[in-house]
Amino acid sequence: MSGAVRAATDSSSATRKALTKKRLATVEALESEGMADMKRLVEDAFSQINEATELFGLIEASALQTDLVTQLVRNSTQISPNSPPIVYRFVQAKIKETSDFLKQLAEGGTVTCYGEDRDWLLGLTRNATTSIDAISLAAVDHDLWQSEIGQRYLDAQRRATRDGRRVRRIFVLDSADVADDPGLQRACYEQRRMQIEVRLLDRGDVPPPLQVQVRDLIVFDDTLAYETTPTTVDPRHAQTSETRLVLTDSRVKECAQLFRELWEVAREPDERDVPPLR
Structure with a gap:
């Protein structure tokens, strides 16, 4: 080579x-x-x-x-991106809302809803285990009792008393004469028939240190407070502008103490206020 x-x-x-x-x-x-x-x-x-x-x-x-x-979780997986956009977006929003709600409850603080949340009101009433103590302002609850939500709320309280849970309500009066308000008379009569303990409190009889604290609230099981803030547009027929669930222990104790002090100075309805039970 x-x-x-x-x-x-x-x-x-x-x-x-x-x-x-x-x-x-x-x-x-x-x-x-x-x-x-x-x-x-x-x-x-x-x-x-x-x-x-x-x-x-x-x-x-x-x-x-x-x-x-x-x-x-299993039901959530049934909603896919192929679902109608409005359904997909709505479910996403509700899951986030529920997640945020649970987080706030778990942290033991305050959860706020703008307006009135009927699900909170009815759910808490139906699931209370021992007691429901309510302060009812005439201006806020004036039209409540004859409304659809008011009737459902009353039915839930009726069932609570039937099952042995204590339900008490203080009606805070802007006028000392209950006869001036037939709607309030009827509400007191109906609620007493449901074994709800009812007392009346004239605003003028509220002790001075408590005057600024009087507000529309409900304390469930001495553990959780449901507070509402009324609008100020028409004080005679106020509506709920904001609802809060309060779990902060010190705040709930304040609400429970306020109820007890007002309950002590409130009066039982008599025949001049409400017709006798039949």
Whole structure:
């Protein structure tokens, strides 16, 4: 073999070796990247499994019923991005609202709703375990008792008294003569028939230190306070501008103490106020 041919052969062999080496390096790099990707996938999978396990453990340890929480999650998965946009967006908003509500309740603070929240009012009344103590301002509750929500609220209280829970209400009067307000007379009569303990309190009889504290509120089980803030547009027929659920222990104790002090100075209805029970 001539020198030129030998040189060409050696060059070709070196080229093949270089290409082979390069290919091996490429394969090794791909294998390394593949292993890294696989490792990341496995780690992510285990991380998700661990997180799911942790969450399920928290659910089981929660005071809430496990099946109710898992049912919520399962039902939530039935709503997909392919659902009508308005349904998808509405459900997303409700889930966030519920999540924020639970967070605020768990932290033991205050939850605020602008306007009146009927679900809170009815839900708390139906689920109270021992007592419901309410201060009712005539201006705020003037049209409540004959309304649809008022009737449902009364029915929930009727069921509460029937089941042995104590329900008390103080009607704070702007006028000392109950006969001037037939609607209030009727409300007192009906509620007493439902075994709700009713007392009347003239504003002028409220002790001076408590005058500025009198407000429309309900204390459930001496544990949670439901407070409403009336509008000031028409004081004679005020509406609810804001509702608060208060769980702060010191604040709830203040509300319960306010009710007890007003209850002591309030008077029982007599025949001049309300017709006798039949």
